[in-house]
Amino acid sequence: MTDKASETGLLERIRAGEKKACVECVEIHSPGIYRLALRLMRQEADAEEVVQETFLSAFKGIDRFDGRSDLRTWLYRIAYNAAMMRLRRAGPEEVSVEEAAEPEEGALIPRALMAWKDLPEEELEKAEVREELERAIRDLPEKLRAVFVMRELEHIPTDGTASALGISEDVVKTRLHRARLRLRERLAPYFALPAEEAGGNHGS
């Protein structure tokens, strides 16, 4: 968490054109902006360009930052808009199939219903497991993806996420919920217990 007073100080120095202040800002915020961009764009090279674009336009437009949100939220908004612009420009094939409509209520009803196994800490270090989790994020519809990344992975509060994405807090909550249910569904075949072990639960 960046604290308010030091952020105000940093902003003043950036406005005054102090390069070291820009460096501080990049050091603090670029890792998170990069992770957001990476998960929105899918391609590393595109993500890198989104990060560059974000800081370029942030520093150029720093006078437009009104301090109503914190700096991080403002940067996320710029990054999100830059990413969306690129995706739109890249053409419809970059926008996921389910994008047109909000996912239907029916899609909420879980189907895969096996109990899940415990996953030891070292399992998560495995590239294969990480890749599966990242792939599941990439397969989310774009609207759910942005909310999930900001809320669950970047731990941005509901109000900050709402303001960065230009949606209401209720929509953030609904989308987060749907994203989680979809990810659960998507990951179930991978993390569920094999049928014979799960069978014990049914007492037969």
Next chain:
Amino acid sequence: MDHESCRTLLEGVSLFAEGEAPPELCAEIERHMAGCEHCRIVVDSLRRTIDLYHRLPQPAMPEKAREKLYKSLDLTEYMK
């Protein structure tokens, strides 16, 4: 499996899994879960899903990308 009550439960299950559901909703969900294995599995695996993502190691920006970023911002001389 497709009970009306399962559907209702599902709406609140995200809050419940985070421990943020209001007490009345919690009680309702717990009561339902006691008699519904389907929903017990859903809640448990949803919790595990959230937990997995909280534990997922975060990808870091490659050094090359960092260099390019500093260059594009004309900050290369300050790069550590």
